[in-house]
Amino acid sequence: MTTDDEREKQIRASLSNKEYRDALAVEHVNTTLAIQIRNLRENNNKWRQSDLAKHLGIHQETISQWENPDYGRHSITTLKKLAAAFDVALLVKFTPFSELVADMVNLSATRLSPPSYSDELLLGVLPISATSTYVKPTKSADANSILVEADKILQGTIPPFIDTTTIKETINA
């Protein structure tokens, strides 16, 4: 019987084939990128593909391609533009295969649908400062869940990084 731990061991063992491990690294990027782009567009911003296309000045069909893991030809320049549009950070780095496997088997909701900067402010993950450029998430699909999380902070279930009065004022604004 294969346990969840054995699953990770099996994936590590499968990496002995050079062609396979190279392909797996590429496919993990392709699959997670496609899901992240769709989630960030739909869940975080409530954008249709045409909305995002208009925002970036490109065709809707291109967005559709980006959300298909079989596409796999995203440029780093494109990804930087998408990150800016979604107000999230982009991390591109070389990494050992052990870290790749760990990433593959730990696809949390936050990993697949990362919160934007303004969502992180509301969640209290990032501190609100006088110089913060706060963008009210009017297009956020998850506005309700953010408020639920903010409630948890106010109730003390989640420790805030900032003064809870500030969050209250932000929510009421």
Place this chain on the structure above:
Amino acid sequence: MNIVSRVYDYVDITGTNIIKSWYDELEPKLKAKFTSRIITLEQMSRPDWAKNKWIEVLTGDKDGLIAIKVEHQRIQYRLLGYDGPFRREFTLLANGTEHNNKYIPLEIGTIAFRRKNEVNNNPINRRVRHDYR
């Protein structure tokens, strides 16, 4: 670990893991595509499956089956399964290709439903956890 649905392979009456036998014969790049998608599917909630282009909830004569879709060298590969037999489980049943909205083999739906019944009737012996090696 963020497993939402554990993935299983169909095993035939002789104890042969049919999915593993097929999987082992795939060229590395195609195998990597399926591996990446199966691992991801394991960690996605059921309502999210249909939102992705590479997962298709089938209808018509294949109603109740779900296809994991991969394009490789202009061939559309399909791996059919269903969410079951128990909660938070997904069992891989049959593989094929798709061309002009037709599956090859044509009887893939019939094969998948027969295997699904076999798994449902004997979940202990007719499926094993998916093998990623």
